[in-house]
Amino acid sequence: MKKVIVIGNGMVGYKFCEKLAAHPLRDQFEILVFGEEARPAYDRVHLSEYFSSDDADKLLLAPREWYLENNITLRTGEMITDIETVTRRVFTHKHDYFEYDYLVLATGSSCFVPNIPGVDKPGVFIYRTIEDLDAIKDYAQKLKHGGNIQSAILGGGLLGLEAANASKELGLETHVIEFAPRLMPRQLDKAASDMLQTKIESLEIKVHLGKNSKEIVGEEGIEKIDFTDDTSLQVDMLIISAGIRPRDELAVKCGLRTGERGGIYVNNKMET
Numbered sequence: 001m002k003k004v005i006v007i008g009n010g011m012v013g014y015k016f017c018e019k020l021a022a023h024p025l026r027d028q029f030e031i032l033v034f035g036e037e038a039r040p041a042y043d044r045v046h047l048s049e050y051f052s053s054d055d056a057d058k059l060l061l062a063p064r065e066w067y068l069e070n071n072i073t074l075r076t077g078e079m080i081t082d083i084e085t086v087t088r089r090v091f092t093h094k095h096d097y098f099e100y101d102y103l104v105l106a107t108g109s110s111c112f113v114p115n116i117p118g119v120d121k122p123g124v125f126i127y128r129t130i131e132d133l134d135a136i137k138d139y140a141q142k143l144k145h146g147g148n149i150q151s152a153i154l155g156g157g158l159l160g161l162e163a164a165n166a167s168k169e170l171g172l173e174t175h176v177i178e179f180a181p182r183l184m185p186r187q188l189d190k191a192a193s194d195m196l197q198t199k200i201e202s203l204e205i206k207v208h209l210g211k212n213s214k215e216i217v218g219e220e221g222i223e224k225i226d227f228t229d230d231t232s233l234q235v236d237m238l239i240i241s242a243g244i245r246p247r248d249e250l251a252v253k254c255g256l257r258t259g260e261r262g263g264i265y266v267n268n269k270m271e272t
């Protein structure tokens with residue numbers, strides 16, 4: 001039997017397992033999956049629905065039993081920290097190691113967090129996992145005793161606007177801060193952005209364009225964001241949605257070729 005190790009149990013890692021489980025040569029492979037997150041793969045595309053349903057299991061792509069039934073060993077809450085390509089071994093954060101014949105990297109992406117002074121303050125969040133949403137909800141809940149909460153989303157792209165809608169639905173006074181002079185700058189021109197802005201503002205979400213954040217200011221949490229044009233915005237919490245970066249750190253560490261702007265270099269067969 002050949003040993004297949006999959007690093008990452010996100011949407012792609014799961015899809016790979018589903019395909020291999022249904023493959024006619026399935027019996028020739030032993031499959032071991034490592035997922036850094038606490039739960040099996042879930043539907044990240046519909047992550048925002050977790051705010052309304054509050055039921056993480058509803059998002060699961062398959063329950064744990066599915067992996068058992070398909071003879072796939074799933075180790076969640078376990079991160080691979082090293083790959084040794086010569087000996088064909090992966091090492092976990094618990095200092096265990098596992099041997100492979102084939103290694104599948106399905107490590108996905110992480111949120112890009114710009115290096116703004118104060119970005120590490122309590123009250124600053126990212127928007128990618130169920131745990132991120134739990135943290136946002138808990139923080140908003142704690143603040144609610146103080147009346148109206150001002151929440152800002154840093155980034156007026158597709159994901160930022162989705163986060164803004166979720167923030168609004170949590171009952172927070174919501175602002176979107178965008179560095180570019182228009183919303184969804186990668187996809188839209190000025191005219192289209194103006195139309196979208198009208199729509200967003202009709203949802204009572206305030207839009208601030210052309211704003212370059214200089215500092216996140218506050219003593220115990222956030223109080224305001226200062227911009228380079230000497231204006232500022234009073235906020236109680238901030239969700240950063242300023243783009244994503246490929247999780248290629250393992251590839252870099254073990255000497256695999258990576259792209260100029262990050263990501264793992266592959267051929268037409270998706271081989272490194």
Ligand SMILES: Cc1cc2nc3c(=O)[nH]c(=O)nc-3n(C[C@H](O)[C@H](O)[C@H](O)COP(=O)(O)OP(=O)(O)OC[C@H]3O[C@@H](n4cnc5c(N)ncnc54)[C@H](O)[C@@H]3O)c2cc1C
Nearest residue numbers: 008009010011012013035036044045079080107108109128
């Ligand atoms: C709120 C939101 C809305 C979205 N909406 C859309 C949409 O409408 N349409 C669309 O096409 N896309 C959307 N996306 C993007 C979509 O979710 C991603 O493209 C998709 O999740 C990518 O799947 P993936 O498996 O490659 O990566 P991920 O989902 O990032 O999964 C990778 C997994 O690998 C784990 N991992 C990484 N490194 C290690 C390691 N060293 N050891 C162990 N585990 C590791 C990570 O913890 C993660 O669980 C959205 C994303 C978000 C956050």
